[in-house]
Amino acid sequence: MFKRILALLLLIPLLDAILLVWLGFQFPWQLIVAVVVLTALVGMLFVRAEGRRTMRKIQRALAEGRPPTDELLDGGLLIAAGAFLLTPGLVTDTVGFLLVLPPSRIVIRKLAKKFVVTPYLDKKTGGFASGNVYTFGFPDGGDFGGQPSGQAEGSADGSSDVYDLGDDAYDVEFDDDERSTDQ
Numbered sequence: 001m002f003k004r005i006l007a008l009l010l011l012i013p014l015l016d017a018i019l020l021v022w023l024g025f026q027f028p029w030q031l032i033v034a035v036v037v038l039t040a041l042v043g044m045l046f047v048r049a050e051g052r053r054t055m056r057k058i059q060r061a062l063a064e065g066r067p068p069t070d071e072l073l074d075g076g077l078l079i080a081a082g083a084f085l086l087t088p089g090l091v092t093d094t095v096g097f098l099l100v101l102p103p104s105r106i107v108i109r110k111l112a113k114k115f116v117v118t119p120y121l122d123k124k125t126g127g128f129a130s131g132n133v134y135t136f137g138f139p140d141g142g143d144f145g146g147q148p149s150g151q152a153e154g155s156a157d158g159s160s161d162v163y164d165l166g167d168d169a170y171d172v173e174f175d176d177d178e179r180s181t182d183q
Contacts, residue, residue: 013087015091016088019089020089023090035090036088039090044082044086046097046100047096050078051075054071054074054075054078055075057074058071058072073109073113074105077099078100081095081096081099082096084099085097118130
């Protein structure tokens with residue numbers, strides 16, 4: 001995973017350099033520099049405005065007594081957008097604008113929650129973040145007895161509240177010595 005992230009971080013500046021060199025042969029270099037500087041300035045204005053809006057949303061969520069999870073993710077995406085927009089290049093500016101504009105940021109936030117935040121929290125909490133907790137049996141579906149674990153008696157999908165524990169589940173034999181020490 002680390003190698004993929006590193007490769008992606010190295011690929012973006014490479015694409016930027018290739019695109020700027022190619023555009024340098026197509027257009028005057030002064031125009032290319034002006035476009036890169038202009039996109040950085042306009043992008044930073046957008047980041048500033050969206051940052052203020054996000055701060056107001058965080059304050060509103062806290063005043064209502066609910067956790068500002070989406071707003072905090074938006075803040076992190078805006079920080080990344082600012083970094084991309086300050087980096088010279090048209091590819092990084094495009095990524096920065098995708099992160100700063102609300103419609104695309106909402107999609108990116110949902111994807112980040114699904115593929116980054118929830119798996120991380122599930123790993124740290126043992127499944128309690130997403131509710132993927134095994135309350136009966138084994139996670140792989142087997143119980144070493146042939147019947148899938150959690151399979152309820154009387155239904156094919158395990159929806160009943162009565163579980164068949166087997167005939168010898170309550171057949172516990174005690175020696176006379178154990179009974180006398182327990183009392």
